[in-house]
Every structure is written in structure tokens, then in C-alpha cells.
Amino acid sequence: MDTRADILHSTDWTRAFHAYGPATDAPEFLAGLLSEQEEVRERALGYLNSAILHQGTVYPATPPVALFVAGVLGEPAVDLPVGDPFREAAGSAVEPLRLGLLDFLADVARAVAERAAGRSLPELEGLADPGERRGELDALLTGMADGDAEGEEEIWEDPLLDTVFHAALRDLWRAAPTLLGAVRPLLTHADGRVRQRAVTTTGALCRLVEEPEVDLSGAADLAENRDEGAAIVLALVEGGGDTTSFLAHPDQAIRACAALSEGLAGDPVAVGELRAALLDPAAADAWFRDRPGYFPGHVRFSLVDALVSRSGSEDAADLLPVFRELAATAGPFSCEADLRGLLRLALGGAESAPAPEVAAPTELQRAYLRAVVDNDRLWDTRVANVALLLRSLGLPTAREALAALAATP
Incomplete structure (x- = not known):
């Protein structure tokens, strides 16, 4: 060509x-x-x-x-x-x-x-x-x-x-x-920024190549910081490479990036890394100075997506600490990405099913709802995003009504 x-x-x-x-x-x-x-x-x-x-x-x-x-x-x-x-x-x-x-x-x-x-x-x-x-x-x-x-x-x-x-x-x-x-x-390349972007682009292009050989050894030898190291791991994630060995890396950011691999979807260690990272979502968002291109937005969004895809309603109790941290971090413009997946799991529904009726929530479900009620920033009346999210899940859209539903009966 x-x-x-x-x-x-x-x-x-x-x-x-x-x-x-x-x-x-x-x-x-x-x-x-x-x-x-x-x-x-x-x-x-x-x-x-x-x-x-x-x-x-x-x-x-x-x-x-x-x-x-x-x-x-x-x-x-x-x-x-x-x-x-x-x-x-x-x-x-x-x-x-x-x-x-x-x-x-x-x-x-x-x-x-x-x-x-x-x-x-x-x-x-x-x-x-x-x-x-x-x-x-x-x-x-x-x-x-x-x-x-x-x-x-x-x-x-x-x-x-x-x-x-x-x-x-x-x-x-x-x-x-x-x-x-x-x-x-x-x-x-001599410039670390160029190396990092080249690594990310290689990972993305490998999605279009049958049985790709994701050889990033040259870039790995020259990697100077966390950003470059994470880009290499994420290129392996995107290109279908094996990231298992990186689950034992001393850097939490590298471990969490490795855990995003679809090949580790059933690995409890990988799921544990995702949960651990999301116990401090603000810190995860601050991991990188030059955020690898794998992440289309905040780092935590990709971690949440992966965790939701690997969890079910039976995991809701274990995921409550994660949800509380996310609910405290979320704002009106990020609530959809931060909260929908885990909240829907807690309510017993799946993305492919209609929103479940929530007339008499369990104590665990009330704990999830209280975490949403308690964040003042979510209830900015100038932005309707939270109301739209709650309505889509069959929940009251007014803060007072949601607080009443979350109250201990």
C-alpha cells in the first residue's frame, strides 16, 4: 500500500x-x-x-x-x-x-x-x-x-x-x-511522549490484525516512568496480549491496568485489583501525568466498567465500600459513568433487562441509596443528570423522596 x-x-x-x-x-x-x-x-x-x-x-x-x-x-x-x-x-x-x-x-x-x-x-x-x-x-x-x-x-x-x-x-x-x-x-523514539503514544497506537491497531504479535520490548527497555509503563500494559490489554505477570507488579496503577484485560475477566486477583483501586477513585484519576490514550475519560470510568462487567447482584455486599467511595466522588456530570452499573447490580437488575421495581428495598439496597442521597454535589438543581439516572432505574428523582426510600423502616 x-x-x-x-x-x-x-x-x-x-x-x-x-x-x-x-x-x-x-x-x-x-x-x-x-x-x-x-x-x-x-x-x-x-x-x-x-x-x-x-x-x-x-x-x-x-x-x-x-x-x-x-x-x-x-x-x-x-x-x-x-x-x-x-x-x-x-x-x-x-x-x-x-x-x-x-x-x-x-x-x-x-x-x-x-x-x-x-x-x-x-x-x-x-x-x-x-x-x-x-x-x-x-x-x-x-x-x-x-x-x-x-x-x-x-x-x-x-x-x-x-x-x-x-x-x-x-x-x-x-x-x-x-x-x-x-x-x-x-x-x-528518543522522546518518551512519542514512545508512549506509539505504544498506545500499536495496541489499538493490533485489534485489526489476526494473531497480532504485540512486541513492545524496545519501548519497555526505554520506559522511564509510570505513564510509559502503563501504556505498555494497556497496549497488551487492547491488543490481546497476556498481562497476568503484571498483576504482581509493585505499582498499583500497573496492576490495575493489567487487571483490565478481558483475558483476566474470571481471575479473582484481577477483580480484587479493580476493587482496591476504586476504593480511592480520586487517586486512580491522578495516577498519570500524561494519561494513556486507552482511557477515553477519567481512569476510574474504565475501572468501573470492567468491575461491573465481572460482577453480579450476589457481589453487591462486597461492592458497597467501592460504591460509597464512587458516590462521594461523583458529580452531576459523571454520575452516569460512576454509579449506574453498580447501583443497578445492587437493585438486582441487569443492563439488558427493564429497571426493577424498588418498592421495599433491602437494608443493603438502602445503604446504596443513602450513599447517593448523602452527596450534596449530586443534587445540583441546574443539572438533570441525576434525576434522569434515577428515573431510568425506577427510583424517585427527588432527593427527599429517595431519602425516604433509603430510610430504615
Whole structure:
């Protein structure tokens, strides 16, 4: 596959649309990644993370763009700094563009894995074949390229367009070995930040490679701090490697990262590490100076998700200390991620089942409810998130009513 700069000229961008229409603007933005002007580089990076990869969706333009990005990872120009293109205020921290490009490739790999929904490459190839409707598909893409404003909404809603999206997934799956090859030299880069992002991107790309060999030994030899060490363990987690040995690591953060592996879902030691880490959720969130890209938000959110997936209602009593700490830490904007899973387990329900009726809670269930009632920050009347969460679980949405339900009968 061609990852060199001439992909700008060898791709028919009129047929490779992105989130906002035909990708005829791609050559200009991609060339901007190598510009000497910071604002041009910043706009180009923003283009990657808005038009080319939009809210977890990949488009026909995404495969050639990803290959171009991989092809410039070794260029000196991507050492130049760039700010966050989505920053809300001036003066945001800047970092080498190479880091943003690695993050983009990691996000693309995760988007492909999630959108493919467990399908194999042969299955994607079948879904990407329009068969006898190829002519209709060509006409559809021509209409999109021509910018037919009147028929634009109809084009985007045409089920035949699914074929094109599956083709994008297929092409990125095929490109994964090439993308990995471009990232691999950065695993031993002199800059620890680059090594860390390269490790994370390698783990994400390994999700698209059958029987991947997640060899991070070079990066491990150069790791200088907890952040790099955790990134290596998390790349093994994401790439399907074995993290069992790290459960005995002296650093709790490393042990907890190792415990996130799906391969350790039934391991009581791993579950114990998740529980122990969540007994101080604020400390877990502060483990890293440069949080590994595996975590899409607060570290505790991923720990909670893993713990909930490995627990049942029968574990509610043992999980009460964890829930109390989370309930004390949660705010109105984090309550869904912090509380829903464990609270639903305590109420005897599963995510796939309707919310259980809670008319006469047990003492254990009342203890869970009291933990929610006791956090003043959760009850900010300007934010409805807590009420929405409680309603979805069949609970009273007013603090006084919930306190009454939680009171000892």
C-alpha cells in the first residue's frame, strides 16, 4: 500500500467523501500537516478529527488519509508544535504534531474495531460488495460528488450507502499491517511522549490484525516512568496480549491496568485489583501525568466498567465500600459513568433487562441509596443528570423522596 505523499494525487477524492461531503478538500488539508505555519497545521489536525473521523465514524476518505498520515510520521516536519484545534481559549498547551497524528491513527483503529462489531475481514468484504447494484452505487456517489443540494438528504439516507461504509472498514482493516509498520519505529523514539503514544497506537491497531504479535520490548527497555509503563500494559490489554505477570507488579496503577484485560475477566486477583483501586477513585484519576490514550475519560470510568462487567447482584455486599467511595466522588456530570452499573447490580437488575421495581428495598439496597442521597454535589438543581439516572432505574428523582426510600423502616 502507498503511504507516501503521492497518495494526494493517486486518490480520486471526488469519490472519497467524509462527514461533510466530497473529500476534494483533503489534499489541501493533508499538505497543511507539513506546513511551517502553526495555524495551518492546527487546522489540518482539526480536519482529521472532525471531517475524516467524525464521532467514531469512518468514511471512504478515512483509509487514504490514514495511509498518508502513516507515511509522514517519520518526517521532521511533524516535530513542529501544534495546539489543540478544539481548544476553547487561547494559550492552550502545544505539543509536537506527531503526537496528534498517532492519536488520530489510534482513534481510527478503535472506530473500525467498534463499527465492525466482531465481523471478520471476509464478512466485511462481502458487505462491501454492491453486486448487481454497482451501477446504482456509482450514480449515488456521482450525485454526492456533484453536490446535489436538493437530493443531499436522500443520498445520505440511502441504504446502499452502507456498502461504501463497509468498504471503508474493509480498507482500513487491510491497511492495519501497513499502519503498524509505520508506527513501529517510533516505539524506540528518543522522546518518551512519542514512545508512549506509539505504544498506545500499536495496541489499538493490533485489534485489526489476526494473531497480532504485540512486541513492545524496545519501548519497555526505554520506559522511564509510570505513564510509559502503563501504556505498555494497556497496549497488551487492547491488543490481546497476556498481562497476568503484571498483576504482581509493585505499582498499583500497573496492576490495575493489567487487571483490565478481558483475558483476566474470571481471575479473582484481577477483580480484587479493580476493587482496591476504586476504593480511592480520586487517586486512580491522578495516577498519570500524561494519561494513556486507552482511557477515553477519567481512569476510574474504565475501572468501573470492567468491575461491573465481572460482577453480579450476589457481589453487591462486597461492592458497597467501592460504591460509597464512587458516590462521594461523583458529580452531576459523571454520575452516569460512576454509579449506574453498580447501583443497578445492587437493585438486582441487569443492563439488558427493564429497571426493577424498588418498592421495599433491602437494608443493603438502602445503604446504596443513602450513599447517593448523602452527596450534596449530586443534587445540583441546574443539572438533570441525576434525576434522569434515577428515573431510568425506577427510583424517585427527588432527593427527599429517595431519602425516604433509603430510610430504615
